[in-house]
Amino acid sequence: MELQNMERSKDVWPVLDEFWDIYDGKWPVIITDVVDKWPAINWTKRFFQQNYADEKIVVKAVVNRKPAALAVDMDTFISELDTSGPNGWTYLEDELFIVTRPELKKDIGPNVYAEENFFNLFPDEVRPWDCLMLWGSQFSRSSLHMDPYNWNATNAVLYGQKSWMLFPPGQDELLYIYPNRKCHFPLDCVRYDSPIDAFVPDSTKYPHFDKAQYLEVTVTAGEMLIIPTGWYHQAFNEEETLAISSQIMNRNNYLAVLEEIIKGGNISRKKLPAYFNTLLPPDQVRNNNLALLEEIIKEVKLFLSLLHKKILKKGKEVTESVLKDMHQKKVLKI
Template structure:
């Protein structure tokens, strides 16, 4: 009896399962027919909405930006690529610089007529009470000049060996020691008091030269002693980012016979020398001899904004 009862129960479960499946299929079929009946009205509704104006401003702005800027970006890239290729070409690395000195001298002679001073056309003028405008018109970038009434007004004019030893004798200072050729120099960082002990020494073949661009700017008292100069107000280095801007008060101090080779300073800057103590001699070469100058290929300045080092 038990096996027969189990078989009957199994048959009843299968019948019930089949009935449920059939009902589910019929319900799904009814739902599908109902959807088909409703679908035309949905289509008509969508069709009506299709004609309603709707502007996607976010997409429009993106489209305008793309249309306007893609040509500009393409032009900029083409322009930068051309400049890069020109820079990388060997013939562009060392271009010969030619200065039209005749035009510069002619302009200087015209500007000289504005003022009553008796200018020299063969020697170096020594001037005092020179206006900035006259300096710009007659001397700046055109002719050397010695200005005699600036440095005596500075606190640095009264610096002495005793003063520097007392307050900065233990501080290290950078210098170069030359033995033989100028290009055979050793860079050193030694206490200032040690340099003082040998500052009087120096021969034509062996000498030492302090060349420190941080010693004065990083010591506020010394920097204040280097006063302002009316003729240096135009300083394009102030346009540089502070991180790469060159320091503007380098300390130069040489033993007897110290010297430098003919060179152009980094970034082609114009250096103004203020002689506080001692003497400094200059070798002046008349203009019009640019074709006799040359540079050594591959020499770099080592500055944050890399540039070539133009030494003879």
């Protein structure tokens, strides 16, 4: 069942508190006053061919709807972008290409809606990779999933257009979520993936999916979609589309993120101070309520201090392994 239409921001919000109170961590919204100011809005295929033709990237290739992930050079990927069809496409999904190239990272400008981000407090070894590069041919799509660590997600379209189906929390059974999957990120977490392609669902295999509630929206170049904690979603590229996604841990979702870190087996719940089990997220932390915000930051820092050194060591090894596999053009797990 399709829900009411989503909203687009109109210029700049009157005050940031309106965003915190109405949307952040609660309801998806499209922001229209951020991405068009970034230097990255001018990225083109020619730009990447001239500067990064031989650089390795992680690509998902789908042939007859069967996916495989591999590392290829940028020029090879770009040459395949015009060969897609309904049953086969290519999709660059690279967590580290931008992160490891400061000259690209600086082209992603400020975003006032993501300035408060407690992921910046994480040790480098286990900080979630930021600035995921998403470059898909026509017909390419993501899986139906909820993001790792149950964070708030941003997805900024640089060119092209991207259609979305967004599912409010509490519908796992209707979405047939795979049980007992892990994400294998530097800081391990539970994966929440569905086998369903929401854009062409198989009602015979998944008869209860028809009962799921959802929003459907198209995001165009220069716009940013913010997806709240707990929402499942799937993206479909109506045409060749380049986008960048990032993640946010803030005042409204920090407890949900910490819970996912515990579920991933990184910290024993028994080691947490007793009051962690009774914490409730504040209804709102106004910009001028610095004392309450500082308390939240202290709680997050205390939680992170409990990460064992072997967890940090493993996180560093995961990143190094991914970079090594890319350099050697190995087939990667998906």
